[in-house]
Amino acid sequence: MNMVRNHVLISIDANTIIAGARAVEDALIKEIARQGLSQEIVVLETGSVGIEDQGVVLVVYPEGIYYTNITPAEVPELVEEHLLKGRVVHRLMLKETPKRFVITKEKTGLMKEQPRIVLKNCGFINPESIDEAIAADGYQAAAKALSSMKPDEIIAEVKHAGLTGRGGAAFPTGLKWEFASKVDNPVKYIVCNADEGEPGTFKDRLILEGDPHKLIESMIIGGYATGATKGFVYIRGEYELSIERLEKAIADARSYGLLGTNIFDSGFDFDITVMKGAGAYVCGEETALIESIEGKRGHPRNKPPYPITAGLWGKPTIVNNVETLSNIPEIILKGAENFKKYGTEKCSGTKVYTILGHVATPGLIETEMGTTLRDIIFEYGGGIKDGKRFKCALVGGAAGAFLGPDMLDVKMDFVNLREYAAALGSGAILVMDEDTDIVDMLKSVLHFFKHESCGHCVPCRLGTARLVELIDRIAASKGTSKDVEGLTRISETMKDTSFCPLGQSLILPVSSSLKYFKDEILARVQ
């Protein structure tokens, strides 16, 4: 047996494929062979490693070094320096600065100013300094809420503001809090969902890395409003920097008396624990997440009962997304009316999007609900790269829909998009230019689902397996038109019968790709 010295993981998913992951993989294998290292170095494909905004990503084990934005040109240097000589290439190593990824007016010379609620401080304050956070209005909303508002006043304000969940399901947050507050139980929990497993999404990570105190503050308010005295933040395990910053922020908040007992002299006690996820997409689903916190296997639970009546350890539990929560301080501080000035009638406020793929300026933006896809791509994203033409965008992550040119001018919010059989989901926007192979894209989406299906229910476990067989055949030009029909039939069955939304939502990418590109797909089969 050979001694394997290093494993190089290359992340292959929809957006790294667009960034050229296949070419890098080929170059890597060739270069390793050329330098005579094939016996000692193993290259493995892996799904998303949680870094979606930085081109092709490699992880070298056992060191655990992340290299980002790799192109075939850098491969020889990497192989020679790191894999042969054992010297880390610092120039290519992952270095985090949220500022780099937040698209600003200055960066693109945009016409439009972005409203900033969630991302207000991101990139502007030092996230590791609680003093800077406080100087930027941090914890003021919590002070106001705890010292001058009653829980039901807070809930009324959040309800009135019309805030809906940004984790995908768009459930009205005020209503969720109200239900939870009315459940009679001395023990309640509030859980922040920072699992962010949707490929192409990294907004929660940047919010956490850029302004962790805002989340802490929001959870204090949420806990006070609903009667929960214990908070959990469930973070994707790969988000090492987020975890580190959040843990420091929590420790700092404790030392300032902002967490712990009798916060702001209100008699209210609250504390937060950080829990690391193990990288299963389904663990982002709130009940699977709860199982996972309980130390069990990440299977979704039956609903009802919903978490607000029986969640973590059977106690009432409020689960909210990072972005959802990060809106709370603004609502408390400036009032619901102010919040409603942003967005559409049915969905107020802003939405944070991650724009990736073939755009001139990939990155993170916050914009009003109701902004069109055209504005997002052409205003904020700087248009299609290299002057090519727009083909489509995958909106909402892997469980989202492909939107073609006819959708460019639709106002995007959670409610409106539903009418077009699409979903805003996590707010990921993956833009594709005219040269993109749609079959390849669909293939990577279906592989993602197969890999992430938890295996609990029949339609999803076996449906995804059969779908992958079909798409692989089609992609290899060995399929028939019956295989294309099979794609629809299976995903429709999954929509109607799957246990949880993971299996139910696969219909979106399948039916939308067939809606726009049926001819292109059929051209691939006999």
Next chain:
Amino acid sequence: MTKEKKLSITIDNRTVEVRPHLTILEAARTHNIYIPSLCAMEHLPSYGACRLCVVEVDGLRGFPTSCTTPVEDGMVIRTDTGEIRTLRQEVLKLLLSEHPASCLFCTEQDECKDYQGTIRKAGVITGCRYCPNDTRCELQQVTERIGLTETSYPVYYRNFPVEKNDPFYDRDYNLCILCGRCVRVCNSVRLNGTLSFKQRGKITTVGPAFDRTHLEAGCEFCGACVTVCPTGALSTKTSKWYGKPDKEVATTCVYCPVGCTLKLQVRKSEVLDVLPDYNSALDHGFICVKGRFAVPEYVHSSFRIPVPQRITPLGYNDISWDEAIAEAAERLAGVKPDSFLMMVSPQLTNEDLFVAQQFARQIIGSDQIGSPLLYDLGADTGPFVNLVSQSSAFDVIDDAEAVLAIGFDSTYDYAPIGIGTKKAAQRGAVLVTINSCDTNLDMLSEMAFTCGTEKWSALVGLLTGASAQGAAPLFPTWKKDIAGIQGIFKKSTRKVIIAGPGLLAAPQRTEIIEKLLKVKEKGGWDIIVAHPYSNLKGMLAMGAFHGIKTGAIINENGQAEGVKGDLSKFDLTKGCTVIYAVGVSDLDSLPDCDYLIYQNALPSESQRRPDLLLPAALFTESSGTVINGEGRILPVNKAVEPYRSAKPDWWILNAIGERIKKGVMKYAQVQSVQKEIAKTIKGFPGVKKRLEFSRIDVKMKTPKGAPKMRKQGQFNYRGIPLEAVVKGMKAIEERIELISGSNRGAI
């Protein structure tokens, strides 16, 4: 209790009344409306994995699964629309895409059905080698009901190696549909936790974590997982190719004093398999490995004694019953009462025991009735039977606040008591264990005291408050723990002690028993005794015991003062003229005699060779009753004809007795024996309530010749170790040996 209001719902245009808190599926089933399902099962938490039970409900979006949706008043449900049918077919096709489905669509299907009735596997004829084809495959039934006759996917064979390394059942995960029933029954019903899911998505499988064998993972081999498996993925080694049973006979297990209900699966003259009865109020279907897997191989052992045999210088000669009875009668006639010894097994039925004592007392005129207890327990027999006669009903555990388990482990026996204890601990009762090795209850216990048996008496005294004399210095490191437990016990009102078989291996067992009886009387403790002498209470009640007359120990109106006995004159070394051993097989320990009659089903493993072998029928072959550990009279029902010439024990005793002294017994059938017993136990055998036993005050010296402490430590039935005839029990015995070392304890 207030009666809950019924709900009115409409299923497929039929309006019906149902109890609240049911799922739609349960409600439909109570009204005989069929909804296909593979993962839902009574007694298991709902799971919603197979998705075949989808229905439409007015006001609910999409197609909710009926197994997870609770009924509500006024609900309008449709279970069989065109759309639903299509969905079910599509889901089933997906399900079958990774299940070898040849049998479901096979052109030989009809032929296969014809052969399901034969003893050989259908595959021999049809060439199919995929599944046990024991007609229990629910997948076959569901496929038929859903009306699927072809599938659109090629069948993908997952190619998992079949797992055959554990005793009793095989596992072929190629047939597994991941319905999760086994995982749920193991975790939520048996509270065992051997099984879990491994991996994710399509490569998910079931098994113990870290690829251990079931034996290593602490599996009890209760077989619950096999029972609930809807396909052939889990199958019993011995019965899997045998096809369909043609009748089911409910009976009582005689392997221990719990007396679980066993549902014997019978085909012609064979017991193929044994299933639990989840509706049994006594055991809830929580049978252990012995009841589940150790019956068929024992009762159909190829070593069974086929016909009566007489010893000759050249070996045993077959003789007729007539000759055998004549010879026995001749040797017994005129034997002096104190030159006779009747040895009986406490695993016989009441009827057998009653006739045995009648034989000794009325035919021979002798009170020399002994049993293996005397050898196991010697002078401690008296206190021990007294403890047994004072034991409580098992259900005292159900609302106990504190449980102290001494020398007790329920991995391989006493499962209902063990599961009851685990449940109690889970709902918050304080569980404390004392043992010389780890037990399966320790995980749930407040404190597990693991120490040598010689310290148990002191520990029991301290914890229960029976006596603290000089005990404390023995446990310097546990000072705090003991004080803590003492405090809890003092505060609790509903307290139960489980005295396990390990107790019998403690050198000061009598002292411990005395302490237990003391705290029962003064400290408000209930006591459950888990011992290996299955029908010991029956033996005492029938008076098949030196010095105790039939019925004397049954405490009719609570006034009986207790039975006084005197075993001190019982001499187990004194030579006899004739010894008659019924279901007792350790012949080497018996005193010398001129003539030894051995009445049993299997030959003894002893050196000593009896003069006459009489083939006895087993509990599957004759009817009768037993009295379980809590004093209930339970029926033992005949399922098959006795092996070859074997006869029930009472029949043999009656025949010989009649030959010696006509007119004393005259029993033609077991009912006539029961009528005779009913003269002292009113209403026997139909009494439903627990029989109350009075105290036994036996003056005891170790009967002469009985060893002080005898180590045996195997599961046995009628003196024959189960492992000698049941293959898988060997692995179990080795496992116990490994875990407990030499400390297993007597019996």
